[in-house]
Amino acid sequence: MGVDLEAVEALVDHKTVAMIAETAKTLGVVVIADEVYGHLAFGDISFVPMGVFGSVAPVITFGSLSKRWLVPGWRLGWLVVNDPDGSLKSPKFIGRLNKYCDICGGPATFIQAAVPTIIEQTHDVFKExxxxxxxxxxxxxxxxxxxxxxxxxxxxxxxxxxxxxxxxxxxxxxxxxxxxxxxxxx
Incomplete structure (x- = not known):
C-alpha cells in the first residue's frame, strides 16, 4: 500500500512547512529529511538520501555521526541545505536556520579533531x-x-x-x- 499523495495534499494548509518532494514542489514547501538513521538499510535495498530530490524541491537534511557510530555523547551531526534554485537564500530564512543551530550545544573540540581517525581505523581495529x-x-x-x-x-x-x-x-x-x-x- 502506497501513500495517497492526493489525500496528503488535501491536508496541507497555511501551517504546513514541509512535504514529500513532488508534492512539496507543487505546494511550494520545503522537504525536511531527518536522516540520522539513514545509513540503516537492509538487504539489497539502498538508502536514498532526500537531498537527491533537491532539484525537485528544496531539501533540508539532518544527519548524525553520533547515531551512526552509537556514541551519543559526541553530539556530532549536520544540517545540509540542498537548494539549487536558491529559494531558501533569504536573509530571514538563513537567520532562522542559524538561530536553530545555535540552540544545540556544541560537541567537544577534541572529539571533532578525532573523528577522521576514528572513522578510518575502527573497522581495521576490529579485524585485528x-x-x-x-x-x-x-x-x-x-x-x-x-x-x-x-x-x-x-x-x-x-x-x-x-x-x-x-x-x-x-x-x-x-x-x-x-x-x-x-x-x-x-
Whole structure:
C-alpha cells in the first residue's frame, strides 16, 4: 500500500512547512529529511538520501555521526541545505536556520579533531581482534554480530563468560549472542 499523495495534499494548509518532494514542489514547501538513521538499510535495498530530490524541491537534511557510530555523547551531526534554485537564500530564512543551530550545544573540540581517525581505523581495529570473525557483512542495523572463536581464548567458557569478564576487566558492555539465540556470538 502506497501513500495517497492526493489525500496528503488535501491536508496541507497555511501551517504546513514541509512535504514529500513532488508534492512539496507543487505546494511550494520545503522537504525536511531527518536522516540520522539513514545509513540503516537492509538487504539489497539502498538508502536514498532526500537531498537527491533537491532539484525537485528544496531539501533540508539532518544527519548524525553520533547515531551512526552509537556514541551519543559526541553530539556530532549536520544540517545540509540542498537548494539549487536558491529559494531558501533569504536573509530571514538563513537567520532562522542559524538561530536553530545555535540552540544545540556544541560537541567537544577534541572529539571533532578525532573523528577522521576514528572513522578510518575502527573497522581495521576490529579485524585485528583474532578471536572475532565476521562471517556476514552487516547490511543494516545499529549493531553487528560477530562470531567468538573460543579456541583462541584461555579461561573463557562461552559468550556469556566472555561478556562478563570483558565488562569486569575493561568496563566494556556487549550483548552475548545467546541472548538472541546464537551461542558464542557477540
Amino acid at each position: 581482534i583474532h578471536c572475532l570473525s565476521f562471517p556476514y557483512k552487516p547490511e543494516g542495523s545499529m549493531a553487528a554480530m560477530v562470531m567468538l572463536n573460543l579456541s583462541l581464548l584461555k579461561d573463557i567458557s562461552d559468550d556469556i563468560d566472555f561478556c562478563f569478564k570483558l565488562a569486569k576487566e575493561d568496563t566494556v558492555i556487549i550483548l552475548p549472542g545467546l541472548a538472541v539465540g546464537l551461542k558464542n556470538w557477540l
